Amino acid sequence: MKKIIRFFGLASCLFLIPFVGFSQLNTSATIDSLRKELKIAKDDITRVDVLSELCYILPKVDSLASFKTGFEALELSRKIKYKKGEAAALFSLGGAFMDYFDLDKADQYYDRGFPIINAIVQKDSSKANLKIWLRGYYGKAINYSYRSNPTKEIEWTDKVIPIAQKINDLDFLTNVHTNLGILKMNVGQNNDAYTSLKKSEQINNKLKAPKRIIFTNLTIAGLLHNMDSIIQMKPYLDAAKKYLDKDLNSIDWQLYYTNEAQYFSGLNQYEKAIASLDKAKVIILDKQLNQEYFLLMQRYASVCQKHGDYPAAIKYMTEFIKTATDKKIPLDRFKGYYKRSQYEAAQENYKNAYNDYVLAIDIYDSLETENHLKNIKELELKYDSAEKEKEILALTVKNEQKKSQTYLLLGLASVLGLLLFTGYYIYNQRLRKARKKEHLHESEINLLKQEQQNKIFSAMIEGQEKERKRLAIDLHDGLGGRLSGISLNLSKLDKDEPKEYPKQQLQKVMKDLGDALTELRAIARNMMPETLVKFGLEAALKDYCSSMTGNETKVMLQFYGNEKGMNINQQVTIYRVIQELINNAIKHANASEVLVQYIREGNKVDITVEDNGIGFNLETTEEFQNGMGISNLKTRVAYLKGCLDFHSEENEGTTVNINIIIDAA
Missing domain, CATH: 3.30.565.10 (Histidine kinase-like ATPase, C-terminal domain)
Structure with missing residues (x-):
């Protein structure tokens, strides 16, 4: 269980913070300009360059057009054997698939582009070639962020910063520092995040780029929210809005409204927070921003949770799970079910909470299984690599018979080892599943036992109290009435003072009866206290x-x-x-x-x-x-x-x- 919590703790950092690649900051004016260039292009090389750039910028505006231009650029570059254009097209398509949240496809296109651009840069490390290299390697880093793998993301980001500084690409550096700041936020390193974002802010002021200034200010506002500095968010929100008011159709309004929602939520103004998120939702749906829609549902749920509106939080988290299921993203499904189980528990819907928690565990186990299978595949690749190295070394061996025998023994040993490892893994997985089923069965039995025990306790206590009440009524109305009647009769005899009855004895009897009545009332009070x-x-x-x-x-x-x-x-x-x-x-x-x-x-x-x-x-x-x-x-x-x-x-x-x-x- 602790392992699950650690896993979810890291993954859920992206749950409330928007992660936006630097490609989002391009304006519609740039797209229009590139389309004009495409119309007047005089040669195929220029066409490939423009098409690749369009594919790189278009995903946040028109995904279908992005793929169309990217594949056209890739096909044309291969036709004219333009390697630099081919690498650029592959990296742009990788970004398009990543924005579409097909992360595996994105990886494939990035990995196909790396050998091409590395060969080009070895021969010519010009600024233009290094920019394409930066785009590919940094795209890979962002893809790791979408996979919730901050370690790999930092590793790949560290590769690109020195190159960007070398060619003094301020435009690229501001994006790297911004996204690095967001990454630091995601892993809870808020002070480092603030340092990175302030670097980005300084570069943006030099570039005098409104879009980047807007985005950086909004990102810093989000960071201040995480640091519980709610009041300090206002100046950054106002600074961003100052530029946004000049472009009412800007796509960054959705980011402004989501941060504004956090600000209102921090001030406990729940209705205003939801209203801001509703404004962001209109823009996100209109622009078909797939990743932002994921984050919006989580933001809705987070705001509702904070203000105790758990039914609404459950509704939004259900929509998040549905979207994750449609997109076939198991990690987000895991996060959704886990989070929804907490909301259901807060509502005391323990059965629903239990079911969601079991679904989250199942998804987590399947993710762990995939990791194990990847490890096996890596072992196979290492084995194949080792075999190739042995073949090269064996060329120097004169005795072909000994060489064949050696290879055969090594191969058999390796295959046997791999089979043993695979067998152990399969056995271990079956054992884990059996233990999990046993654990779930025991939990269900314990739950039924507890419910049955509670019913027995309830019935027993209620039965005891009903019986006590009945006895109290019988004693009071039955025996009590009789004793009271005797007391009245004796009192009457006492008043008449008959000569055959000694007055002193009558008084003693009356006193005894009075004591009996007092005791009777005490018994009735103890059995069912009238008070x-x-x-x-x-x-x-x-x-x-x-x-x-x-x-x-x-x-x-x-x-x-x-x-x-x-x-x-x-x-x-x-x-x-x-x-x-x-x-x-x-x-x-x-x-x-x-x-x-x-x-x-x-x-x-x-x-x-x-x-x-x-x-x-x-x-x-x-x-x-x-x-x-x-x-x-x-x-x-x-x-x-x-x-x-x-x-x-x-x-x-x-x-x-x-x-x-x-x-x-």
Whole structure:
């Protein structure tokens, strides 16, 4: 489980922070300019260069047009054997597939372009060639970010920064520092992120590029939100809006509104936050921004969660899961189910939370399986590579027979080792699945047992109280009525003063009957305290503690809070528990002072009953281990789904602590 949490903790950093590649910052004016260049292009090389650049810029505006121009550039470059154009086209298509979130395809196109551009740069490291090299290697870094692999992303980013500085490509450097700042945010390194973003801000001021200034200011605003510096977000939002107001059709409005939503959410202005996200959604759907739609659903859910609107959070997370399923992105499905399980649990929909959590674990296990299979594939590749190296070395061996035997033995040993490894892996996977099924089965059984036990406790307690109530009514209305009648008759005889009946004896009988009535009423009150039914738990406890206070015993009650939200069964059960503890303190512990504390804070109830009696040894006292009284106490507290704790020492008194959560009862 800890492994899952660590995995999700890293992956979920992207959950609330928009990650935007530098290609988004290109303007529609640039696209129009390139299309004009394409129309007047006089040769195929120029056409390839323009088509590749269009493919690189278009994904955020028109994905279909991006793919069309990219494949046209690739086909034409191969036709005229223009290697530089082929590399540029491959890298642009890689970016297009990445924006479309087909990360595997993106990797394929990047990897096909690297050998071509590396060969070109070895011969000619001009600025133009290095720019294409930067585009490919940095595109690969961004692809790692979409795969939630910050280690690889940093590794590939470190490769490009020195080259960008070497050719003084400020336009490229500002994008690298911006995205590196976002990466640092994603892994929680906020101070380093701020440093990178400020570097980007300085370069943008030199370039005087409004689009980049907008994006950097909005990114810094998002960082300040993560650092809980909500008030400091406003100047950056205002600075970005100053430029955005000059271009009402800018695609960056969606980023502004998502950051504005975080600002309002931080100020606890929930309605305004949702309204800002709604504005962003209109732009995202209109522009068909696939990745931003993912992030928007997560942002909706996050805002709703923060403000306690869990039904809305569940709705948005369900949409996120559906989109991830349609796009076949298992990592996002894992994040979605895991997060939704938390929202369901917060709503006390424990069955739904359990189901979502199981689905998340299944997806995580499948991801782990894919990693293992990749490791096996890497072993096979290493094995093939080793075999090739052996073949080269074997050319120097004169004895062909020995060489063949050596290869055969090595091959058999390697294949045998690989088979053993594969067999062990398959066995281990089956064992893991069997253990997981067993664990799930045990969890279900325990859940059913707990539910059954709760039903038994509930039925038992309710039955006891109904029986007590019935007995109380019978005693009061039946026997009590009879005794009262006898008392009235004897009183009448006493008034008549018959000579055959001694007055002194009649008075004694009347006194005995009066005592019997008093005792009868006490029994009825103990069985179903009338004060509790009419006035509540606090009044009933005060009445009982007062009745138990006498010349030799003092029972004190400290009642803080109320019984609001408790049903009558819960109140009666708490009353019985305290009643039993007070009786034990007086009857068995010979206590002269008993202190009862009832403290309620929110849904949490803490009860303490402390006496100065003789105490006892918890481990050796047989009555404590097996006594019916203690057993009944434990049963009643279990019915309330609470915790019961005894502290006692001989001649030092006894303290009993009970903790109850009202919602759980």
